[in-house]
Amino acid sequence: MSAPLLQLSDVTKSFGGIKALSGLSCEVRQGQIVGVIGPNGAGKTTLFNVITGAYRANSGDVNFDRQPITHWRPYRIARAGAVRTFQNIRLFSSMTVWEHLLVAQPGRGALWRRALPTRWADGAAIARAEEVLEFFGLKDVRNQIARSLSYGTQRKVEMARALTANPRLLLLDEPVAGMNHDEAEDIRRLMLRLRDGGLTILLIEHDMGFVMNLCDYLYVLDFGVLIAKGLPAEIQSDPIVMDAYLGKEA
Structure with missing residues (x-):
């Protein structure tokens, strides 16, 4: 069996006297x-924050692709291929969908091109943005600014932006929160296509129907x-999970 792409070993994160993650x-x-x-x-979002460098673990090790990243800064972790979305949508409200898909990509070429990616994007960046735009079915809204979009479409744009960064591991924090059934099913199918294309996905989600019909493996925190x-x-x-979380819903 191949080595894990991501591995956490005995990770603890405390805030004062409260352990948000314990071993x-x-x-x-x-x-x-x-x-x-x-x-x-x-502790689910704390886990994501530790993996992506927003928080530093008090103890334990985080390894990504066999490299110790426990003390890396967030930008370095993202460049290594671990890219995330957030529980609360964090789009740039006055930027268009197309611009979002350009700014997230790794800088290439001359400094002026990297400094103004929405104006001077190179051919590879444009091609990648077009590919992701097509994949997420966002062509009809490519020139609309983020704040004019519906909630479900904004969620899609945030995932699309993360995908244009060419991640090896995509971390999604509640990707279908607030979506209706049809919107969530659309996202589920897209995620299965991403996995079948070789992308690895780690997600947090409260929608148990969505999780149980999507995930290959689950971890339960309490x-x-x-x-x-x-x-x-x-x-x-x-029975432990049913008592702690799923309850009657199980």
Whole structure:
């Protein structure tokens, strides 16, 4: 079996006297869609922040593609190929969809080209933006500014922006939060296509129907502690998970 693309070993993150993550160990293998679930306050977003460098773990190790990234800055982690979205949409409200797909790409060429990617993008950047625009079905809104878009479309644009950065690992924080069933199903199908194309995905999500019909493997957190891991069918029938999170919904 191949080495994990992402591996966390005994990671702890504290805020004052509160442990948001407590001795967490988990891994994500290449070509998987892995879900992280748990109640509010379980430490899910803290986990993403530790992986992507927004927070630094108090102890433990984070490795990405066999490299220790525990103390790397966020921009360096993103350049290495671990790219994320956020629970709260973070688009540039006055920029168009097309501009979002250009600014997220790694800088190439001369300094003036890197400094003004929306005006002086090179051919490769334009081609990548066109490819992602087509993939997410955003061509009809390419010239619309972000604040004029519906909530579901803004979610799509945020994912599309992350994808134009050519990630090896895409981290999605509640990608279908606030979406209706049809919008969520559209995202589920797109994510399966991304996985089948070789992209590895780690996601946080509260929609259990979405998670159980998408993920290859699940980790369950509760108060910063890993309480269960396994295949979706195993998690659904785990009495500890049912008691801590799924409850009657299971």
